[in-house]
Amino acid sequence: MNAKKFIENQVDEIAGTIGREKAISALSGGVDSSACTVLAHRAIGSQLKSVFIDTGLMRAGEPQSVAAIFAGLGIKVEIVDTKKEFFAALKGKTDPEEKRKAFRYAFYSSFGRQVLKSRAPFLIQGTIAADIIETQKGVKTQHNILEQIGIDPQKGFGFKVVEPVKELFKHEVRLVARELGLPEEIYNRMPFPGPALATRIIGEVTPERVALVRAATVIVEEETAPLKPFQAFAVLLADKGTGIAGGARTFGDILIIRSVESKDAMTAEPSPIPFEILTRMARRITKTLPRVSRVAYELTSKPPATIEYI
């Protein structure tokens, strides 16, 4: 694929489709939505409004660092704080599928409000070829935003969806993102699920439990960075384990370190992390997070396990 040519064609096509109208883009910092946002910005400039929905479930500093990267490219990103809405939607929920549904509903209702507020008749979506294939197969259902928020793009409000990278696969989107001048931390970004840290918490998703997983994730990402795993992260279990602190017995949280190697996320193997790095992560996690009494490394492949925990 010729990334330069692809960019030229897409910029022309987006400009032609949108004309003098407005468009809105939901940016997550992932490579797909990032590439689409830059393409659309090149095509229509200030007619594009880019929003980052801050669910309260992103990794440490992610909304701000993504907005800063885009500011550096001359693209203003509005961070929409929807933390309260997401934690309210997830409150009391422990069933994995219910948690996913609650997240999806909160996402589409808050993004839907932004779309209506902006009065933009066009939505820029980072749908890629694999999403379309998986949606057709019934593996994923969350990609058609308009249907999810109950809007029929044709009849309802006349919204039109523009999907500039829908014919590309992930590795091709990475090439385009690189050619667009996005930094490596974006074009080589580790996959991160839509429902974010909620997929790494067993049991209820509360602000305190998210903060714990977020802090442990920083340590896991730092320590495994030189090994360049496909994905590496921390998971919080719902059970407790006995520990000792200051000579007294404690009953603390149990964290799992998950790191996998994969090409396409359809199958995965546990990363062969040197023992020294594993024990250093465990030490750092228990030292920084005294609530944690146990840290374990996961050895399961996909299948039979999935990569995420919910």
Ligand code: XMP
């Ligand atoms: P699983 O856990 O199914 O994950 O083995 C496969 C890959 O997909 C990511 N993932 C998601 N991505 N929305 C997404 O955009 C989701 O709901 C979702 N669930 C899992 C996961 O991180 C892995 O790369």
